Amino acid sequence: MSLPAFVLLGMFFIWPLIRTVTMSLHDWPLLGVPEFIGFDNYVKAFRDNQFLGAGAFTIFYTVVITPILLILSFALAFLVRRGTRAHRFFQTIYFLPVVIGLASGSYIWLFMWQSDIGPTTLLLGDLGLLDPRTNYFADFWSAFAIVVTMVTWKVVGLQMLLVLAGIQGIPEDVTEAARIDGANAWQSFWHITVPLLRPTLALVLVFSVDGSLLAFDQFYIMTTGGPAGSTITAVFQIYRTGFVQFDVGYASALSLILMLALGLVSLGQMLLLRNSDNS
Amino acid sequence: MTTTLPATTATLLPDAAEVPRRQPVLPRIAWWAISICLAVLFLYPIGVMLSQVGPDDIAQIFDSSKGLSVVQSAGNSAFVSLVATGVAVLVSTLAGYAFAKLPYRGSRIAFFVTLVTFMVPFQAIITPLYLVLRDIGLQNNLLGVALVIATFNLPLGIFLMRNSFAAIPASLEEAAQIDGASAFSAMWRVMLPVAVPGLVSTALLSFFAAWNEFFAALILITDQSLYTLPVSIGILSADANFQLDFGLMQTGVAVTVIPCVIVYLVLQRYYVAGLLGGALK
Amino acid sequence: MRRHTTSLIALTTVAALGLGLAGCSSDSGGGGDSSTVKLWVRDSQSRFMQQLADAFNESHDTQVEVTLVPAADYVQKFGTAAAGGDAPDVASIDLVYVPYFASVGALTDISDQWNDLPYKDDMSPGHVAQGEYDGGVYSVPFTADVSAMFYNKDLFAAAGLDPETPPATMAEVQAAAEAISATGDGNYGFAFSGACGGCNIFTITPYVWASGGNVLSDDGTEAQLDSPDVTAAMQMYRDMWDAGAMPELVQSDSGSNAGDAFKQGKVGIFNWGTFYIGSLEDEADGAKFDWGLAPIPGAEAGEIGSFAGGDNLTIPAGAENPEGAWEFLEWATGDEAQGVIADNGVMPTRIDLLETLYISKDPRFQVFADALEVGKVPYSVIENELFNDPNGVWSTMIQEAVFGSGSVDDALAKAQEAAQALLDESNE
Numbered sequence: 007m008s009l010p011a012f013v014l015l016g017m018f019f020i021w022p023l024i025r026t027v028t029m030s031l032h033d034w035p036l037l038g039v040p041e042f043i044g045f046d047n048y049v050k051a052f053r054d055n056q057f058l059g060a061g062a063f064t065i066f067y068t069v070v071i072t073p074i075l076l077i078l079s080f081a082l083a084f085l086v087r088r089g090t091r092a093h094r095f096f097q098t099i100y101f102l103p104v105v106i107g108l109a110s111g112s113y114i115w116l117f118m119w120q121s122d123i124g125p126t127t128l129l130l131g132d133l134g135l136l137d138p139r140t141n142y143f144a145d146f147w148s149a150f151a152i153v154v155t156m157v158t159w160k161v162v163g164l165q166m167l168l169v170l171a172g173i174q175g176i177p178e179d180v181t182e183a184a185r186i187d188g189a190n191a192w193q194s195f196w197h198i199t200v201p202l203l204r205p206t207l208a209l210v211l212v213f214s215v216d217g218s219l220l221a222f223d224q225f226y227i228m229t230t231g232g233p234a235g236s237t238i239t240a241v242f243q244i245y246r247t248g249f250v251q252f253d254v255g256y257a258s259a260l261s262l263i264l265m266l267a268l269g270l271v272s273l274g275q276m277l278l279l280r281n282s283d284n285s
Numbered sequence: 286m287t288t289t290l291p292a293t294t295a296t297l298l299p300d301a302a303e304v305p306r307r308q309p310v311l312p313r314i315a316w317w318a319i320s321i322c323l324a325v326l327f328l329y330p331i332g333v334m335l336s337q338v339g340p341d342d343i344a345q346i347f348d349s350s351k352g353l354s355v356v357q358s359a360g361n362s363a364f365v366s367l368v369a370t371g372v373a374v375l376v377s378t379l380a381g382y383a384f385a386k387l388p389y390r391g392s393r394i395a396f397f398v399t400l401v402t403f404m405v406p407f408q409a410i411i412t413p414l415y416l417v418l419r420d421i422g423l424q425n426n427l428l429g430v431a432l433v434i435a436t437f438n439l440p441l442g443i444f445l446m447r448n449s450f451a452a453i454p455a456s457l458e459e460a461a462q463i464d465g466a467s468a469f470s471a472m473w474r475v476m477l478p479v480a481v482p483g484l485v486s487t488a489l490l491s492f493f494a495a496w497n498e499f500f501a502a503l504i505l506i507t508d509q510s511l512y513t514l515p516v517s518i519g520i521l522s523a524d525a526n527f528q529l530d531f532g533l534m535q536t537g538v539a540v541t542v543i544p545c546v547i548v549y550l551v552l553q554r555y556y557v558a559g560l561l562g563g564a565l566k
Numbered sequence: 567m568r569r570h571t572t573s574l575i576a577l578t579t580v581a582a583l584g585l586g587l588a589g590c591s592s593d594s595g596g597g598g599d600s601s602t603v604k605l606w607v608r609d610s611q612s613r614f615m616q617q618l619a620d621a622f623n624e625s626h627d628t629q630v631e632v633t634l635v636p637a638a639d640y641v642q643k644f645g646t647a648a649a650g651g652d653a654p655d656v657a658s659i660d661l662v663y664v665p666y667f668a669s670v671g672a673l674t675d676i677s678d679q680w681n682d683l684p685y686k687d688d689m690s691p692g693h694v695a696q697g698e699y700d701g702g703v704y705s706v707p708f709t710a711d712v713s714a715m716f717y718n719k720d721l722f723a724a725a726g727l728d729p730e731t732p733p734a735t736m737a738e739v740q741a742a743a744e745a746i747s748a749t750g751d752g753n754y755g756f757a758f759s760g761a762c763g764g765c766n767i768f769t770i771t772p773y774v775w776a777s778g779g780n781v782l783s784d785d786g787t788e789a790q791l792d793s794p795d796v797t798a799a800m801q802m803y804r805d806m807w808d809a810g811a812m813p814e815l816v817q818s819d820s821g822s823n824a825g826d827a828f829k830q831g832k833v834g835i836f837n838w839g840t841f842y843i844g845s846l847e848d849e850a851d852g853a854k855f856d857w858g859l860a861p862i863p864g865a866e867a868g869e870i871g872s873f874a875g876g877d878n879l880t881i882p883a884g885a886e887n888p889e890g891a892w893e894f895l896e897w898a899t900g901d902e903a904q905g906v907i908a909d910n911g912v913m914p915t916r917i918d919l920l921e922t923l924y925i926s927k928d929p930r931f932q933v934f935a936d937a938l939e940v941g942k943v944p945y946s947v948i949e950n951e952l953f954n955d956p957n958g959v960w961s962t963m964i965q966e967a968v969f970g971s972g973s974v975d976d977a978l979a980k981a982q983e984a985a986q987a988l989l990d991e992s993n994e
Contacts, residue, residue: 007387011380011399011439014372017421018414018436019402025413036412036645037670085320092320098553099324102331105549107497109515110538114334117531120823121815125333139752144818159330220406230820232761234965235957241406249642250955251948252666254412254649261409268404276397341850352616352632412646419650504646507654508604509633519636520609 026258034255036248047259057260060243067239068218071154075214076207078158079165084195086166087173097170101163108160112227115156119143146236149229153237157224161217165210172206173199208278215275219268240264334542337535346521346537353509355540358517361427362496365513368431369495373438374488380439381446382476396447403440411504418505425507433505434495442487449483450476489552493545514541603630603890604654606644608637610841611658611709611877614910621906622897628890630656641950644882648672653882655891658708661696661878662767662949665786668699669947674881675702679892683899688918692874692941705878706895707915709907711839712937713768713873715739715863716846719856721746721753721834732860734867736773739835740802740811746834747811755811757833758803760968762821763961764954767944768873769837769862770964773799775942776864776871781960786945787993789985791963792978798865800967800974807968817969820956831855837862839875840913840934859933874941876915913938948992952985959984 030047034040051057082100086093103111118126121141131138142148176199184194222241225231231238238246244264248257311319347355384396414433415424423429453476460475477484499515506512512520522530522537607615612634619630633654635643641663647653648667659667667673680686680703686694693707719729725745733739743755759765771781779795782788790796806812813832815823828836829846831854846853861870879898881891897903901923904914908923913934916923920938925931946952953960963981967974 007383008380008395010376011443012395014376014432014436014439015399015402018417018433019405019410022410022413022417023405025416026410029413035670036649037667037672082323085316085323092317096320096324098550099327101553102546102549103327105493105545106331106542107493107499107515107545109499110497110542111330113534113538114330117337117535118330118333120531122813123531123826125336139814141814141818144814149818159327163327216404220404222406222408229818230761231957232818232820232965234970235962238957241408244406245408246955246957248409248412249645250958251951252645257409258413261406264406264409265401265404269401272400272404273397276400350616351612351634352619353612353634412649415646415650419652424650424652503636503639504643507633507643507647507652508631516636520612520634523609523636 029255030258030262032255036252036254047256057243060238060240064240071218072214075165078162079169082166083169103160104163108223111160112224116228119152144233153224153228168210169206172203176202208275212275334535334539337532338539342533342536353517358512358514362514365427365431366492366495369434370488370491372435373442373491377439377442377446380443382450384447385450399443400440430502430505433501434498438491438494445483445487449480453479601628603887603894605630605656606633606635606654607658608640609634610637618906628893651884655885655887656894657880657882658877659880664696664705664878665699666947668704672883673704674883677703690874690915690938692943693915696943705880706899708879709876710913710915710938711876712934712941713772713837713839714933714937715837715860717835717858719858725749735863736802736865743806743811743835744809753832754813755834756806757816757824757827757836759819759821759824760816761818763956765821766964767953770799772862772871776869782944789982791985792982803968804974829853844911859930872937872941
């Protein structure tokens with residue numbers, strides 16, 4: 007029954023992946039004649055400061071955004087965890103940005119924070135909170151903060167829902183017992199519910215860590231890698247290597263290195279998920 | 286899970302609603318204040334987008350004198366999204382069931398390999414993918430794009446469906462098999478209706494992903510009569526004078542976003558319930 | 567429960583229907599008919615392209631089919647298609663990329679047909695030079711888009727400058743810019759798109775060329791980024807930035823906001839291209855002030871420079887219908903097509919036709935015509951990597967030289983070294 011899945015994956019994933027591996031062993035320009043060079047591309051990658059820098063930035067971004075998403079998704083889930091009409095209404099609203107594409111969301115936020123004309127910049131300027139003439143994409147920290155906020159807005163609803171699903175899976179009698187023991191809702195949430203949510207936690211982690219390590223669109227659209235190349239992610243660098251420098255062979259090698267790194271990270275997370283399955 | 290399983294997976298947290306009142310952490314008024322403030326923050330960017338939509342911009346986007354028609358592109362997008370969704374749903378339902386209920390040697394590894402698809406930088410694989418599609422005659426073809434998008438949505442779909450099926454007690458399945466049904470028709474008759482919410486969420490997540498897909502559709506399609514909506518909107522909302530017209534751009538974004546929002550609002554009852562059921566252990 | 571089952575059946579039906587429909591839709595992608603010519607063009611040419619194709623189709627048996635491609639993704643898309651052997655019959659390419667695509671064999675050598683064109687010596691020299699590679703000719707000039715200086719006459723007057731005498735040297739540009747910002751009112755003397763490599767090769771190198779310098783040697787093998795003329799131009803920008811003569815947005819502008827700031831009347835001087843007139847004269851949201859147009863000057867009075875940008879038409883290698891493609895190329899460089907281009911406010915590349923087709927529409931276009939005659943393009947097979955990449959050598963150099971904490975000389979020396987390394991690698 008898994009056969010159709012394996013056919014599709016074989017055709018559109020494994021086959022291109024094998025070609026990617028072949029390309030990575032060549033000096034393979036986008037156009038022109040490829041030349042076999044063995045593992046030279048891989049050796050080059052570990053001495054390539056641009057790629058290493060992009061990798062470091064990607065890890066930094068992941069490390070910053072993961073706890074933010076995790077904490078906010080738990081907080082939101084706690085806030086609207088019940089099945090009442092009001093709770094469901096707010097669930098719907100908090101989830102709404104998830105259906106908007108990442109690119110569309112990036113364009114909206116790019117406009118919001120433009121100096122002089124962006125509605126958000128102007129609004130906060132009127133309130134005296136910031137100077138609307140300042141260019142917030144010209145400074146690393148403000149540009150980075152805007153991207154992180156945008157991504158949080160865009161994906162936290164999905165994670166909230168995953169946490170809600172986890173909460174639903176916890177037997178009612180456990181929290182019931184806690185309540186009889188005099189725990190208030192927050193105490194029972196924090197001491198009973200959260201520890202039982204380990205599988206959910208692992209799931210949310212897989213989603214947000216993998217998504218963050220593959221970040222591209224948000225930086226490509228909102229910062230174009232700037233200011234001064236400080237927000238180039240690993241995938242962004244792969245894109246530049248393949249489509250700006252037309253070095254498809256090297257881009258393939260970089261992709262495979264990234265995939266391997268992601269696979270290891272995810273494997274770790276899956277083990278966490280599996281162990282808690284058995285607990 | 287409680288014993289009244291089909292009903293609980295179809296509706297959201299029904300038990301929690303019936304529980305007698307707990308001692309609230311937040312006073313009612315504070316809960317409303319916080320929830321409403323957050324709602325305003327979540328809706329604000331969408332409001333910004335809508336505030337920029339002007340009649341001139343809409344007219345410019347719907348103007349087909351440049352030879353590119355938004356209506357045609359929307360049709361292409363609908364086609365790609367529906368096919369991608371249909372394929373992703375069917376395939377991940379089958380695979381999800383197999384992973385959950387018919388474990389075989391190495392199925393854990395197979396499951397993990399499936400999930401690896403989720404870890405591929407799509408931008409990196411596009412050139413070989415293009416060549417593969419060309420070899421099998423699906424390059425510059427909407428079906429090809431749909432199958433590619435479906436494939437890259439499989440990990441999530443299989444994951445959700447596997448968990449949906451795993452949440453179903455074995456007793457239900459055994460009951461069906463005692464009736465003499467084969468594994469396949471057992472799934473079809475008994476399990477599938479139970480898994481429908483998970484299925485709907487798989488369908489919707491695939492649909493949104495396909496509807497919003499830009500890069501694959503751009504590279505894999507080479508005739509503008511086959512362009513999908515995000516590609517056409519990108520072209521039509523670009524000012525011909527190399528300027529960025531934010532009003533036009535936001536209108537273009539709105540044209541892409543609004544259908545998704547409508548689909549979501551109409552189906553969100555199933556969607557939310559499905560994700561809740563689907564991710565359940 | 568029943569409802570769920572029904573919705574599932576509906577979904578399945580839709581999916582099945584979809585698969586059925588796919589059969590139909592795949593036919594329309596075929597093409598391959600010897601009487602059609604597939605033409606790719608970047609979307610910035612969209613306003614006249616369909617009209618041009620219609621005009622051609624009316625008078626020819628061969629029919630042109632236009633596909634618009636997002637300008638930002640054109641190179642990626644064309645490159646991938648060419649790699650897969652699926653390039654169109656005609657590709658209208660930003661001329662800076664022609665040497666690269668010619669060098670990797672993605673284009674057809676059209677020397678024979680080109681040499682038979684009676685007006686080949688009357689076409690924009692900058693465009694023609696981009697079409698040459700290794701003794702062959704790989705493109706014909708199509709549309710022109712040259713850089714010039716736009717200035718706000720109202721702000722000039724307010725700063726006590728003569729609005730009818732635009733700056734004629736780089737020193738005068740800087741002096742005028744600083745005088746205008748000194749008037750306050752949120753006005754600035756000068757603007758450019760600091761984070762846009764492609765924009766700056768278009769607007770900054772004219773100062774260098776006008777002064778007699780260059781950013782690359784003519785054969786494209788040597789970088790000259792630390793040469794005196796590049797240093798002078800970057801120093802001018804640095805001084806204007808330090809003096810507060812530019813709005814903050816220029817630092818991260820990737821090509822869209824600086825033009826808007828000028829259009830809103832807040833900026834005194836802004837170098838931009840032919841196409842910008844359309845935006846300034848837009849009835850709804852064009853410029854609400856008096857503006858002038860002048861050539862981009864060099865260090866000394868009387869020197870002018872410009873980037874001869876625009877598109878060249880090429881026939882990709884492996885085109886299914888090269889005869890039809892050439893038929894279109896020849897027609898597109900002829901009187902009728904160049905007239906359609908000019909009628910749409912876009913500059914033709916036939917210098918011999920400029921007077922009748924173009925300047926006759928607006929005397930200010932004389933500035934562009936003069937610019938086209940002197941216009942240059944840095945010739946390189948790695949133009950994209952060197953100059954257009956928003957994080958490439960050129961962009962980084964500008965960020966560091968204009969906005970950075972170090973000195974202009976250091977930024978240029980570093981860029982020179984990086985650029986030369988890339989050039990050496992590509993010339994191996």
